[in-house]
Amino acid sequence: MHIAIDSSRSVPADRQIVQAIAERVRKGRLKPGAPLPPETDLAKTLKLDVAIVHNAYRLLERDKIAETGADGRLTISSRQNVLAPGRKERAILLIDTLLGKLKRMRFSNREIRTLMDLRLLELEERLRNFAVAGVDCTPESLAVLERQIGGLTRAQVARFLLDDLRDMRDPESRLGQFDLILTTPMHLDDLRGLLPRLKDRILPVVISPEQGTIMDLAGLDANRRIGVVCESENFARLMREKLVDMGLPDSGIRHLYIRDVAGLPAFLDETDVVLVPAGFALPQSRDHASAVQAFRERGGNIVTLNYQIERGSLLLVEDRMRELLNG
Numbered sequence: 368m369h370i371a372i373d374s375s376r377s378v379p380a381d382r383q384i385v386q387a388i389a390e391r392v393r394k395g396r397l398k399p400g401a402p403l404p405p406e407t408d409l410a411k412t413l414k415l416d417v418a419i420v421h422n423a424y425r426l427l428e429r430d431k432i433a434e435t436g437a438d439g440r441l442t443i444s445s446r447q448n449v450l451a452p453g454r455k456e457r458a459i460l461l462i463d464t465l466l467g468k469l470k471r472m473r474f475s476n477r478e479i480r481t482l483m484d485l486r487l488l489e490l491e492e493r494l495r496n497f498a499v500a501g502v503d504c505t506p507e508s509l510a511v512l513e514r515q516i517g518g519l520t521r522a523q524v525a526r527f528l529l530d531d532l533r534d535m536r537d538p539e540s541r542l543g544q545f546d547l548i549l550t551t552p553m554h555l556d557d558l559r560g561l562l563p564r565l566k567d568r569i570l571p572v573v574i575s576p577e578q579g580t581i582m583d584l585a586g587l588d589a590n591r592r593i594g595v596v597c598e599s600e601n602f603a604r605l606m607r608e609k610l611v612d613m614g615l616p617d618s619g620i621r622h623l624y625i626r627d628v629a630g631l632p633a634f635l636d637e638t639d640v641v642l643v644p645a646g647f648a649l650p651q652s653r654d655h656a657s658a659v660q661a662f663r664e665r666g667g668n669i670v671t672l673n674y675q676i677e678r679g680s681l682l683l684v685e686d687r688m689r690e691l692l693n694g
Contacts, residue, residue, distance in 0.1 A: 368403075368404055368409065368412070369412075370383070370384055370387040370388075370409075370412075370413060371387075372384075372413055372415065376589075376590075377589050377590060378588065378589045378590075378614065379614055380413075380415055380419050380423075381419050381420070381422045381423035381426060382423075382426070382589075382613070382614045384409075384413075384419075384420065384423035385423055385426050385427055385430070385432070385585050386585055386586050388403070388427060388432065388433075389432055389581070389582045389585035389586050390582075390586055392432060392443055392578075392582055393579075393582040393586070397443050398443065399442075399443050399444065399445030400442050400443060400445060401442060401443045402440050402441070402442050403424070403427075403433060403440075403441045403442065403443070405440075406420045406421050406424060407420075424441055426613075427441070428441070430581055430584070430585055430613075431444050431575065431576075431578075431581055432444060432581055432582070432585060444578075466479065497522045497523070497546050497547075497688065497691070497692065498522070498523050498525070498544060498545045498546050498547075499516055499517075499522050499523065499524045499525070499545060499546065499547045499548075499549060500524075500525050500526075500527055500542055500545040500547070500548045500549070501513060501516070501524055501525070501526050501527065501548075501549050501550070502527045502528075502529055502532065502548060502549070502550040502554065502558055503528070503529060503550060503551055503554060504528065504529045504530065504554065504599075504601045505528075505598075505599045505601045505602040505605070506526070506528065506598050506599055506602075507597060507598060507599065507602045507644045507647070507674075508551060508574055508602075508674070509526040509527075509528070510526075510644070510645075510646050510647075511574050511645075511674045511675065511676065512524060512526070512549055512572070512574075512676070513526055514646065515675060515676050515681070516549065516676070516684065522688070525545070527541075527542070529550075529554055529557065529558070532558075532561055533561065538561050538562060539561075539562050539563075539564055539565055542562060542565060543564075543565065545568065546568065546688075546691055547568055547570060547684070547687060547688065547691065548562070548565060548568045548569045548570070549569075549570055549571075549572050549684065550569060550570075550571060550572070551571065551572065551573070551574060552571045552573060555569065555571045570683065570684060570687055571680070572676050572677075572680035572681075572683070572684060573676070573677040573679070573680045574674050574675070574676055574677070575674065575675065575677050576672065576673065576674055576675075577673040577674065577675050579673060580670075580671075580672050580673045580674070583670045584609075584610075584613065584670075585613070587610070587613070587615060587640060589614060589615050589616060589619070591619070591639040591640050592619050592621070592637060592638045592639045592640070593610060593615060593619055593620045593621070593638065593639070593640050593642065594620075594621045594622065594623060594634060594635075594637070594638035594640065594641045594642070595607070595620070595621070595622040595623070595641075595642045595643075596622070596623045596624075596625065596631075596634075596641055596642070596643045596647065596649065597622065597623075597624065597625065597643075597644055597647065598624065598625050598626075598644075598647060599624075600624070602644070603622040603624070606622075606642065606672075607620050607622070621634070621637065621638060625647060628655070631649065631655050631658060631659075632654065632655070632657075632658035635658050635659065635661075635662040635667065636658075636662075638662075638667070639666070639667055639668070640667070640668045640669075640670060641662075641667065641668070641669045641670070642670050642672055643669060643670070643671055643672065644671075644672045644674075645671050645672060645673045645674065649669070
């Protein structure tokens, strides 16, 4: 693997390795499951201390660009897929098996279609009456919960900020109407403390960036000015911590709250890359559109931060909903 390490750059060598590998993944030159060279081999090739390569590989694992396989080797990760490999194929096989049994019972195609439609309508009606609450410290994460859980299950999803729950006189009465309460692992203990009588309804879900967003973040250059446009101060703080942890200088990171959108033109003048959470588009007024166009024309880049519920968490939610509905 040929990676050029530029000692004149302000980006540390381990981050340059991460960026180079991320770029190969982005362009399809490294596919999911592709093995990475042993640390000692890559260190020898790049004429670097093996500790630098070791740290680069640790960063690749942390950012979920790579993962350690059963054989102990580091490979390009495929864990960001929402659906497990082969799941669609297994579903088709089950459908074919069911259709074969119904045919042997002498049901016609029209009868099978009618029965399926009626059953699906019944299930959707039950799900419409199934209430899910999402609780987190940022509206950006709550938007992910609402979009993905509501889109996949058709269940009603209500959003609650953790700080708002803390300010409620009786939060248990407010959330007692919900069949399932979802939160992120970092808030699980807090929520159980606020809702002790509802703790059996609380389920933690892990939200992480999609593969494309991981690649975009890993490829950010420390020499470019980064701006984050978002709704909440908590999200701005978490993104700043994430970017600094990735090796970007804190002084080069700015943020703009959507409520302060009047300042967008000046904000764009002072940034080179703008990060925007999915679902929070930049305003489209004439003045703002002109500022965005000028920003792009001078080489500015707008990156959409796409997050999703990790596959394992999504399966747990589906299993819990199935248990509750059947019960």
